Amino acid sequence: MSDKVPDITTGRMRTNILKEIEFKTIHYLCSIMPSWITSDLLTAIGFVGSVMVSISLFLAKSEKWCLFLIVLALAVQWFGDSLDGRLAYYRNTPRKWYGWALDISVDWISIAIIGFGFYYYYDDYKYIAFAFVFTYGWSMINALLRYKITNKYSIDTNKMGPTELRIILSFFVVMEYFVQGTLLAFGFGGTLLLIFINIKDLLDILSEGNKKDAEEKAQKLH
Numbered sequence: 305m306s307d308k309v310p311d312i313t314t315g316r317m318r319t320n321i322l323k324e325i326e327f328k329t330i331h332y333l334c335s336i337m338p339s340w341i342t343s344d345l346l347t348a349i350g351f352v353g354s355v356m357v358s359i360s361l362f363l364a365k366s367e368k369w370c371l372f373l374i375v376l377a378l379a380v381q382w383f384g385d386s387l388d389g390r391l392a393y394y395r396n397t398p399r400k401w402y403g404w405a406l407d408i409s410v411d412w413i414s415i416a417i418i419g420f421g422f423y424y425y426y427d428d429y430k431y432i433a434f435a436f437v438f439t440y441g442w443s444m445i446n447a448l449l450r451y452k453i454t455n456k457y458s459i460d461t462n463k464m465g466p467t468e469l470r471i472i473l474s475f476f477v478v479m480e481y482f483v484q485g486t487l488l489a490f491g492f493g494g495t496l497l498l499i500f501i502n503i504k505d506l507l508d509i510l511s512e513g514n515k516k517d518a519e520e521k522a523q524k525l526h
Contacts, residue, residue: 319458320465330386334394343392343403347410350384353377354414358421365425371481375474381414382470404457408444415440422491432491439498446505453513461501 320326356377363370389407392398415437423433443461451457459465476490 319463320468321463322467323465326386326467330390331394333383333387334391337387337391341391343388343397343399344406346384346388346391347406348384350381350386350388351410351414353379353381353384354417356380358417361418361421361425368481371477374477378470378474382467385411385466408448412441412444426488426491429488429492432488432495435495436491439495439502442502443498443505446502446509449509450505450512453509453516461505 354377357374360370360373360377363373385407389398389403392403419433419437422436423430426432447457447459473490476486480487
């Protein structure tokens, strides 16, 4: 490997609060990763983490202490999901379009699987699980629309990214152990907040699309 420090930030625009410490952590982990661990294997590990979250929610319905397993599962998910593409860039073996397509597909399936876990966990208000999957899927669509129109791909919403969301979710999961209903409040409040954020993002995207239409029209006239 050359003496040049690999740029693992390539390919994504990050705006989340913890981006600096997160990139430093990811860079360190990439530097000590055994050669037999591949990006595809890390993607699989991240997916297993999502399945673990869902299974933990199933178990927590009868065994409350299993809520703590969700925190561990989210850590596993972060490890695989955050390092898969970054490891490829660190090793200078990126497959931009393959990795992007795989990442989007696995993320969507993972969210659906976690949604099933929440659906089972809630005795009442099961629609919250559906709303969660719907709004998160909408945010993914917004990210793809923004990428198509602006050629800038971002997985963050302002200062919030998947890492921050996992930390906040972990906090509410732990609180659920002591105060039942905390997780429901998080699901309801978080879903409402995400709806407003998605609407704002969509309006911004439509504005960018309108500008691009005007630019392309002006170019055709010249």
